[in-house]
Amino acid sequence: MTTPDPSEQSRWHHVFLLLDAMNADIARIYTERGITGVRPRFVGPLIRLGRRGGMTIRALADSLDVTHSAMSQTVAALQRDGLVTTVSGADARTREVVLTDRARELLPLLEAEWRATEEAVAELDAEVPYALSQVAHDLEAALARRSFHDRIADRLDRREP
Known part of the structure; x- marks a missing residue:
């Protein structure tokens, strides 16, 4: 080909790498504290369920401003890792996602990590x-x-x- 490979140029490549590295650092916090099966993308839904109680996938997705599809995938992963389960909802047609005992035990640390992360982001914002x-x-x-x-x-x- 006579033209350069367009995939060799990406203005946002470093942004994605930076966000991935920051998420890896958050995950390392969990590992250092002996927490397995928790990824940074799980924390928002877990905290939301802990604060508001059981919710349908749609309601949980809407409350966190993500797509139903993305939340459905997250809930499936949370179920595989033993952090949530589903129960019958308000009527026979709906299912609600609820925290397991294991997830409830993790909530204080997850909320503390969330707050610490927000403070660290604010610190970074102030440095640039x-x-x-x-x-x-x-x-x-x-x-x-x-x-x-x-x-x-x-x-x-x-x-x-």
Whole structure:
């Protein structure tokens, strides 16, 4: 091919690597404290269930602003790791996700880790000239003005023969 490989350029590659490394550090905290089967992506749903009680997958997904599909996959993983189970809901057609005793025992540490992580992120934001949290808000505002889809589609349309 005469053109360069486009996959060799990625403006967000380092952002993804950074987030992966930060999540790995959070996971290491759990390992150091003897906690197995808990991944950083589990903590939000576990805390939410601990605070609000049993919820359907849809309600849990909505409360955490994620897709039903993503939450369904997370709940399946939480079940495999013995952190949640499902019980009959308000009617015979619904199932609610509830914490197991093991998950309830972990909640104080998980909530403490969440708070410590938020404090560490705030510290990082204060150390850099332009906080990552502000970048996220600014990008959201820019995308509200013109969607990422439209930005990509316009460029793609200009390239097609």
